[in-house]
Amino acid sequence: MMNLNLIKTDPWLEPHAAEISRRHDKYLRKLDEINEMHGGLKHFASQYQWMGLHAENGEWVIREWAPNATAIYLIGDFSNWEPRVAFQFIRKDRGIWELFIPFEFLKHKDHFKLHVFWDGGNAHRIPSYARRVVQDETTKVFDAQVWSPDQPFEWTDSPFKLGSDDFHPLIYEAHVGMASEEEKVASYTEFIENVLPHIQSLGYNTIQLMAVQEHPYYGSFGYHVSNFFAVSSRMGTPEELKQLINTAHNMGIAVIMDIVHSHSVKNELEGLSNFDGDRTQYFDQYDHPAWDSRCFNYNKDEVLGFLLSNCRYWIEEFHFDGFRFDGVTSMIYHDHGLEKDFTGYDDYFHGVCNEEALCYLTLANKLIHEVKPNAISIAEEMSGYPGLAGSIEGGGIGFDYRLSMGVPDFWIKLIKEHADENWNVGQIYHELSQHRVEERTISYAESHDQALVGDKTIIFRLADKEMYDHMSTGWRHLVIDRAMALHKMIRLVTIATASGGYLNFMGNEFGHPEWIDFPREGNGFSFKYARRQWSLVKNPDLRFKELNEFDKSIVNLFSDERLLTKHLQHRFDNGPDQVLAFSRGDYLFVFNFNPVQSFTGYGIPVNAGKYKVAFTSDDEEFGGFNRIEKGQMYYTQAIESGQHQLLLYLPARMVLVIKKQEIKRVY
Known part of the structure; x- marks a missing residue:
């Protein structure tokens, strides 16, 4: 052992x-x-360079894995969409099929499919390694499309480096399609023009793109993937996505991808399900009971090669800087972790784990960091599986970070079930700062999950219907004042206690007032709620801009000062007063969560020295009451046992950010 x-x-x-x-x-x-068998992990994960449609030696070649098939034909306009002998594949070893055809039969943007035959049936299929899949606007049918532009994309991001080993991601989670204010599917190009400058101004150093892989149902938020190597064509071309990443890199911003390897859509005409007449070709026999989708069989080398190749493809072909792996809990348990409480270590080690999935994830993390050493890998995992974000060499699975999925749940429970005067600041600090010792985590107060119909964002929970009528800067409203004060405090205490990185979903930084509801039959296929109302934050007469300015201040502070690289030190918490203080580096954060009581001359234990107010959540530009002067200087006072303290004025529902000053000595 x-x-x-x-x-x-x-x-x-x-x-x-x-x-x-x-x-x-x-x-x-x-x-x-x-x-031993494939010449190394990286070579094993190079299948995308060989499988699918490619130009080789002056002609097209297309290869497909379909071990249960009896015949495969390439079909398109060139064959009148019927199987013809001239376009029949030849069966090779290990279930691989291959076809060579002259260039004249296929050109850039042509549509094509496979017609797959098996004992007892046949059907049209989209090639498993298709890099471009498009939907006919009239028939709604999906086809593979030849994508071979005359000029390859010219990358100009070579100066960009993801950062050193102590890089801490400040993540802006974004869905390109719903990033426009117009009621439509927005494009990669519009995102470049309208959203990237906003993200840059806020100080986020990483973008997490959702819904990149092609999916037949827009309302799935991109989580029911059909074509794993194809860029979602709803939002533009592969080159336009590359330009988005290239532009972000030239802004100094990393781009990671929300990758879905936990399951696949059940659709047979668009996806991998029953591809060659065998439901178990890529998948387990049973469907996911909660997601109505297919679960991968990670015990097959062909499936491992497909998924690992997919990881390498997105990094090498599109310059992605890593991945947020979706649905890891579902992957690593045979029961998908559904309706299960993980209360002790026995729950992880008594035969419930899908060990093939754990093996795949470990291989994926090794590969990702072999292809791009400073890549970011994040696990969306809620069971707390030990070592998930521990090093592979030390016995872990190798993720760089685990999402702190308990943090938004904690905030929801606190807001829903406890009156403001009963908030326990010691519990808040403990819940936000706890993590396994071998792991780094990504903290977040809310992500896209909390913005969906059926749930509520923090600002909506705090302000509710009052947001529609009382967000004007022309007057004050008690409900809005409370909501904005707590919104700011919740977001700052979440990022300030983070043990690795921080995440925000687009629009939440300025308190976007409405939920997300994609076009569907139940809403008349409307795009009204599948968009972001950027005009709200640009309107000088509305208070959304004040929340936006506060978010900009805190994110830029943590980015510029690299505060997440600094040790988190608990200083003080007083339950009855609801006052909490802790420090990172030279910065002291003092929170007064008390809803009604302000304090004068409140003692906070600190290191001896001089301290200056950097900003407070009460600053006027952030929608506060300006009860503390920005730039105010404080000097410590000695107390018993050689300790020192600051005596501070702490208004109710406010956080004070103070920086320790260097004392210049005169000799």
């Missing part, structure tokens, strides 16, 4: 050491097998 660092770090794992080592050995054996 290996002596893994994961177990050294967490002695409570010792009773499960043998199981952890066995699972780690399973990964090592698979890696050795890949190295």
